[in-house]
Amino acid sequence: MGEHERPTAEGGFDGGDGGVGGDGGDKARRKPSDDTAPVPPQGGGNSISGGELGNVIMAGAVHGGVTFNSRGGDTPSDLENPVIASVQLRPGGTLADLVVDADPPRVMVPSGTVHVITLEARTNRAVVLDAARPVVLARRPPRPACLLTRIGAKIEPRRFTTDFDVRVPQMRAQGADFPFSISASDVEQFWFEPIARTHEIAWQLELDWTCAGRRGTTVINNNGEPFEVYPVAALFDGRADSVLNSGCGLFHEQGCPSLLLEEAGAPTSLWTSTRSSSLPSYPAPGGPRAAAGAATAPPHRSDDDDNPEDLRRHILALHAALVVSDPELPASWPDYRKIASLVRTLFHRPHHRGHESQEFRALLVQVLRYLYVSGQHEPGVTLGRIAAAAWSEALGKDHPDTLAVANRLAGCLIGLGKHAEARDLLADLLPRCERVLGWEAPLTLTVGSNLCACLFALGAHQEARQQCEDVLRRSRLALGPDDPRTLRAASNLAIFLRRLDDHQAARAVLEDTLQRYRRVLGEDHPDTRHAKRDLVALLRELGEPERAQAVAGDLPAGP
Structure with a gap:
């Protein structure tokens, strides 16, 4: 009493x-x-x-x-640390799921998410809250991320905001400001909105208090680890997606970090339901990885640690150490995903466009090929546009590397279904490749084959067939009948012939191509499996199910 x-x-x-x-x-x-x-x-x-x-x-x-x-x-410990703090989250102006393409992918809190901080006292005595200040523990350039926006989720006005882009962040009161007081029966709740636009921020909140003649500071953080906030603004360049954006809209794009996290059985959202009456607690240190028993270190890195030249050298070292370097092979994709994430981070840095060394330019062309074959067409287009424009200016429009990166850009445009834009790009590219590299150059032949695909998709079937037959003839002369690029041209021709109902001609091409694929690349190569699937489908259309089954054998369900 x-x-x-x-x-x-x-x-x-x-x-x-x-x-x-x-x-x-x-x-x-x-x-x-x-x-x-x-x-x-x-x-x-x-x-x-x-x-x-x-x-x-x-x-x-x-x-x-x-x-x-x-x-x-009041025990001595009560007075030494009289403040109890708990943190829960409310969505900001837009309810969104955000997964960063880290290693492995992880959920992060997007900028503008409201941190609901509830403060109560361990003692019956009044605890005067004198001031609070956000403290930045680390900044790092933002990594690529998937942002999937949900519908709804407008909220009440926030009470405090902090702009972490300024040198010394301050809490800005939207209503009443410090000081406040709390006791065991008188609780205060702060709505705190951290804002970041340029960097990922690791931060904590320090709360100064006075109680029973004592002064002290309570550190509010995520169970001993920093809070983190991701700069959503970095995912957009005006109205368009930036190079960091996975391209996900209402649905996830293939290869995005959210799908990778989902495949691992980990949660991909902070929000269990848009109608939930309870607020989610702050994610455990390391995010969803904690459930798998592995800890993720917060981004305790300074700006100096992310010098563009140091990052470029690190990317080249990772590429040189690849065990499987061919991006056509799915076995290489986990390593290429890490490299592609770092490349996109690097290209997000102002004034860096990766044309300084031939080695890095060759790597970027490989990364764009990986993005295409793994289904990540949206980030491939964004990265390709930046590199093609920068290299045209720095190296010239007819430089071989500029031509190569433009061709990769066209491939990702085809993947997005933007066939008209890809056709115009390739139609301009083909004569320049012939003039600079020669008609027999592998890049010239690849550009011609890609142009065939665009023409066929746009309904110019006969023109596409003639162009494809010409590309195949030149490829056999220049590269040989067993070169993988020649075999891809033959596979494309077979597809066109089949869609033009010339089934027997398509069958002859596919049977010859499949035999060569098996000999050159092996039974398990993705190109071999694709050719096998095309032939099996054609045989079934021709009413030869037994022959189709014999060809299929133990064909796996995947690509």
């Missing part, structure tokens, strides 16, 4: 035996006379149920709640 609080007791003090404590016994209850003096409390204290209390109030009946405290209820 507090120092100045007393319970309301029916019958008042009872010096007899009907209450708690006193003499005990079963004597009949009697009312004291008017001149009976109350018994003063014993100096040695009273013992009740094994506890030592200073004073004891004896009452027959008590109405309402009664709180008993021992000497004010």
